[in-house]
Amino acid sequence: MIRLQDVAATFARTGFFAPISVLPPSDADGVFASLRSFERTHAPEGLRNSNYRYNTHLVDQEVHQIVTSREVVDSVAAALDVGPAASLLLWSCDLFWKDAHSPEYVSWHQDALGLNFEPPHALTAWIALTPSTHESGGLEMIPHPFDGASVLSHAIDTSAERDTNNMLSLNQTISSEHLKDFAPPEHVNLEPGQMSMHHIHTIHSSRPNCSDLPRVGIALRFARGDVRQMGKSVNETATLLLGDGTDAIANGWLLEPTGEELFRDTGAGCISEASQQAHLQANQWIVNPQGSHYHDTDSKM
Numbered sequence: 001m002i003r004l005q006d007v008a009a010t011f012a013r014t015g016f017f018a019p020i021s022v023l024p025p026s027d028a029d030g031v032f033a034s035l036r037s038f039e040r041t042h043a044p045e046g047l048r049n050s051n052y053r054y055n056t057h058l059v060d061q062e063v064h065q066i067v068t069s070r071e072v073v074d075s076v077a078a079a080l081d082v083g084p085a086a087s088l089l090l091w092s093c094d095l096f097w098k099d100a101h102s103p104e105y106v107s108w109h110q111d112a113l114g115l116n117f118e119p120p121h122a123l124t125a126w127i128a129l130t131p132s133t134h135e136s137g138g139l140e141m142i143p144h145p146f147d148g149a150s151v152l153s154h155a156i157d158t159s160a161e162r163d164t165n166n167m168l169s170l171n172q173t174i175s176s177e178h179l180k181d182f183a184p185p186e187h188v189n190l191e192p193g194q195m196s197m198h199h200i201h202t203i204h205s206s207r208p209n210c211s212d213l214p215r216v217g218i219a220l221r222f223a224r225g226d227v228r229q230m231g232k233s234v235n236e237t238a239t240l241l242l243g244d245g246t247d248a249i250a251n252g253w254l255l256e257p258t259g260e261e262l263f264r265d266t267g268a269g270c271i272s273e274a275s276q277q278a279h280l281q282a283n284q285w286i287v288n289p290q291g292s293h294y295h296d297t298d299s300k301m
């Protein structure tokens with residue numbers, strides 16, 4: 001049993017925490033199977049390449065239940081030190097899917113790049129649906145206290161010649177010159193159903209999948225309600241997980257419908273109208289590229 005004080009202390013010291021068991025392994029297998037079935041019905045081009053890989057919790061009820069579960073929310077609230085009067089928001093969620101023996105990788109980067117969250121009270125939680133190990137291309141983190149950390153310079157490459165095996169939308173990469181000032185990276189090994197958390201300032205990456213199984217995880221992006229998105233032309237939408245949302249609304253966040261509203265009229269294998277609308281709204285940057293990249297700093301379409 002993990003003590004939440006230990007989670008908070010380790011997270012503050014190293015910028016990440018793992019592993020936390022948030023689902024029995026058989027349930028994680030079940031979610032993966034249900035995503036496969038969702039894919040057959042709604043994304044025959046492949047879920048990993050479809051818009052549904054973003055904010056999947058707004059269209060898949062099982063994913064919604066996981067992201068709003070006590071196991072997830074309590075650990076995130078402890079790491080972000082969410083006080084009794086503050087709100088906790090899930091402002092994005094995306095699937096990171098590497099097929100077996102895929103050369104795809106994620107270069108060294110910080111999630112904070114381009115977010116302009118002030119104060120930077122935000123983190124990414126990553127839930128493994130399949131084994132995420134050194135061999136399968138699991139996350140690697142550079143331990144560093146997040147307090148006082150800053151966003152380092154990243155090289156960006158969106159040219160036609162960019163390395164398409166890099167899964168990041170901008171191929172954003174911190175140079176090895178910058179990395180040598182930091183401690184060596186640590187591998188994060190996760191069994192299906194286990195979660196890691198990293199602060200938006202934590203430097204992390206992942207290597208190609210050299211295993212025989214797909215390596216699939218759900219990345220959940222959380223922020224405290226006192227976080228304001230600076231200089232955004234379009235406000236982000238977010239799912240309220242703790243608190244009454246007053247602080248979040250005052251900081252410009254738009255609140256998505258609750259799970260009850262989203263999935264009220266959901267029949268087997270069917271996405272509700274509200275759920276589709278919420279997904280479109282949360283992905284408005286896809287339909288309205290005016291705000292392009294404003295919430296897609298981490299993964300490519």
Ligand SMILES: O=C(O)CCC(=O)C(=O)O
Pocket residue numbers: 096105106111124126137138139204205206217219298
């Ligand atoms: O899944 C991966 O390999 C990388 C995920 C990542 O960089 C993130 O969730 O912030």
